[in-house]
Amino acid sequence: MDxxxxxxxxxLSIFVGFEVVSKVSTILHTPLMSGxxxxxxxxxxxxxxxxxxxxxxxxxxxSTLAVLLGAINLVGGFVVTDRMLEMxxxxxxxxxxxxxxxx
Amino acid sequence: xxxxxxxxxxxxxxxxxxxxxxxxxxxxxxxxxxxxxAIGALVATVALFFTGIELRNLALIIGAIVVGSxxxxxxxxxxxxxxxxxxxxxxxxxGGGAAGLIAVVExxxxxxxxxxxxxxxxxxxxxxxSVAFSGSIxxxxxLQEIMxxxxxxxxxxxWVTILVAVATIGFAVWLMVSPQFWLVLVLMLLSLVFGVLFxxxxxxxxxxxxxxxxxxxxxxxxxASGYVLGNVLLLIAGTLVGASGTLLTSLMxxxxxxxxxxxxxxxxxxxxxxxxxxxxxxxxRSAGPNDVAIMLGYANxxxxxxxxxxxxxxxxxxxxxxADLLTEKGIAVDYAIxxxxxxxxxxMNVLLAEANVPYxxxxxxxxxxPDFSSTDVVLVVGANDVVNPAARTDKSAPIYGxxxxxxxxxxxxxxxxxxxxxxxxxIENELLFDPKTTLLFGDxxxxxxxxxxxxxxx
Numbered sequence: 001m002d003x004x005x006x007x008x009x010x011x012l013s014i015f016v017g018f019e020v021v022s023k024v025s026t027i028l029h030t031p032l033m034s035g036x037x038x039x040x041x042x043x044x045x046x047x048x049x050x051x052x053x054x055x056x057x058x059x060x061x062x063s064t065l066a067v068l069l070g071a072i073n074l075v076g077g078f079v080v081t082d083r084m085l086e087m088x089x090x091x092x093x094x095x096x097x098x099x100x101x102x103x
Numbered sequence: 104x105x106x107x108x109x110x111x112x113x114x115x116x117x118x119x120x121x122x123x124x125x126x127x128x129x130x131x132x133x134x135x136x137x138x139x140x141a142i143g144a145l146v147a148t149v150a151l152f153f154t155g156i157e158l159r160n161l162a163l164i165i166g167a168i169v170v171g172s173x174x175x176x177x178x179x180x181x182x183x184x185x186x187x188x189x190x191x192x193x194x195x196x197x198g199g200g201a202a203g204l205i206a207v208v209e210x211x212x213x214x215x216x217x218x219x220x221x222x223x224x225x226x227x228x229x230x231x232x233s234v235a236f237s238g239s240i241x242x243x244x245x246l247q248e249i250m251x252x253x254x255x256x257x258x259x260x261x262w263v264t265i266l267v268a269v270a271t272i273g274f275a276v277w278l279m280v281s282p283q284f285w286l287v288l289v290l291m292l293l294s295l296v297f298g299v300l301f302x303x304x305x306x307x308x309x310x311x312x313x314x315x316x317x318x319x320x321x322x323x324x325x326x327a328s329g330y331v332l333g334n335v336l337l338l339i340a341g342t343l344v345g346a347s348g349t350l351l352t353s354l355m356x357x358x359x360x361x362x363x364x365x366x367x368x369x370x371x372x373x374x375x376x377x378x379x380x381x382x383x384x385x386x387x388r389s390a391g392p393n394d395v396a397i398m399l400g401y402a403n404x405x406x407x408x409x410x411x412x413x414x415x416x417x418x419x420x421x422x423x424x425x426a427d428l429l430t431e432k433g434i435a436v437d438y439a440i441x442x443x444x445x446x447x448x449x450x451m452n453v454l455l456a457e458a459n460v461p462y463x464x465x466x467x468x469x470x471x472x473p474d475f476s477s478t479d480v481v482l483v484v485g486a487n488d489v490v491n492p493a494a495r496t497d498k499s500a501p502i503y504g505x506x507x508x509x510x511x512x513x514x515x516x517x518x519x520x521x522x523x524x525x526x527x528x529x530i531e532n533e534l535l536f537d538p539k540t541t542l543l544f545g546d547x548x549x550x551x552x553x554x555x556x557x558x559x560x561x
Contacts, residue, residue: 003220006330006338013326013339016121017346024128024351026358026467029315029448031137033351034191035127037318039120039140040344041194043201043325044168045151046337050208051167052158059211060160064167066204071171072178073198078141079179080190081127085134087184087456 031084038077044070109154113336119143185414188446189246192314196239202324203232215282222279224330230294232324237298238317253529255303264300306501311447319348358442389542396557402479404435411445412485416547419458439471441489475512484519485547491532516540519550
């Protein structure tokens with residue numbers, strides 16, 4: 001894809017990024033940060049791409065490390081975000097169904 | 104090139120990421136938001152293997168993914184909720200590191216043949232990724248209290264930082280003009296040093312804002328790496344995080360009443376060493392659990408102010424028990440939640456929700472502040488900086504300007520504290536020496552349990 005097309009996507013994404021989180025409530029600042037943190041863990045696929053085409057020991061070592069770090073970021077990020085939000089669940093269980101009894 | 108179906112998959116994943124961020128902005132849809140993001144990431148990763156890209160070191164790829172996933176999963180499940188902010192910082196750091204490494208490897212692949220734009224984005228990814236990596240490690244060390252939480256001001260630090268920044272830019276330009284590998288290494292090293300210098304002078308109370316900023320940085324590094332690799336999904340995801348992270352950083356700074364610039368550059372001026380000097384041996388009034396129980400038991404209105412110390416002592420449940428007991432006696436009880444109680448915005452809400460504290464009793468700062476003047480007893484459990492009047496009065500205090508809970512307006516204030524040690528920001532709290540303040544020393548859980556027992560006998 002040519003540079004201008006990528007630039008277009010870049011600029012539009014900035015606006016979307018601003019727009020989607022503009023109404024976040026204070027209590028969700030931490031989970032939102034953590035969720036965003038998990039999303040940039042998608043850098044994992046960049047790691048896979050470079051490792052897939054790596055030759056020579058230096059390239060392979062560096063790109064393996066990139067895949068490893070990317071996977072930690074991606075998986076850990078989503079799991080820890082979910083754990084934070086899990087804490088908000090009992091409140092809903094009390095007002096709604098009684099399935100919270102099992103916890 | 105990437106097949107059309109794969110490009111469409113990437114489009115779908117990008118939409119999922121947008122919906123994920125959108126979902127995370129509202130309590131009702133937050134968990135769904137996380138799930139959408141995770142599904143998107145999974146789909147994108149699996150689809151990549153079927154696009155016919157070159158997959159030379161397949162065993163290594165799979166192995167690294169598995170090992171990384173296990174490390175991420177286990178540490179995320181095992182971490183105590185109190186230590187969660189530093190784990191997020193660490194995850195952010197490794198993400199930035201990954202982006203930087205990708206750019207380095209891609210430079211080794213393509214080198215001088217990529218053209219000026221390629222070189223520019225490679226250099227950008229390396230710089231931002233490295234800064235996010237080393238900066239996050241320092242924030243981790245600060246939050247883990249492995250190193251001091253006070254601002255670290257090194258002599259001539261301002262000039263060293265500027266020098267490193269100028270050198271980084273200089274080498275970046277050199278690298279773009281003449282692509283050589285040793286320049287990449289120098290650039291990486293300089294950026295890592297810059298990241299450390301950038302975070303060192305930040306005071307403990309401002310660390311969450313810095314984490315958020317570094318998070319946005321990693322987003323940008325990922326976006327730039329997307330440009331380097333010609334991968335649209337990385338570009339979109341990285342940019343989304345970069346933009347939303349920047350906005351979130353300024354929202355957080357606003358919630359803490361800290362102009363972003365003073366957070367980041369305030370420590371450079373060197374005036375932030377708080378007034379920790381004033382009298383260590385001044386008299387304070389301390390009392391036993393019985394006295395505190397009597398004060399609480401005969402009050403009409405009580406406000407509880409939970410802080411990080413509560414969470415460290417795992418005293419959420421005894422606190423709730425105390426609140427329930429007081430409510431039974433017909434005493435009005437509320438929890439006052441400072442926006443940054445704990446270590447990060449919203450951290451305390453998470454910790455109290457874990458202890459099944461009814462959500463309606465949690466009052467935000469703006470809502471509860473007018474109530475303090477009509478309150479008989481305020482019980483501060485393991486909080487310090489967020490009730491420190493120095494934030495209003497002492498211009499030299501690192502927390503000056505931060506909105507605080509106006510507990511000093513109440514009739515009586517009781518602090519449950521482990522010791523006279525100052526809070527995370529490392530500054531003395533005048534309120535501790537106020538005549539209407541009573542201190543109950545000891546472990547928060549222990550003290551609360553004793554107070555509850557005394558209260559039952561009342």
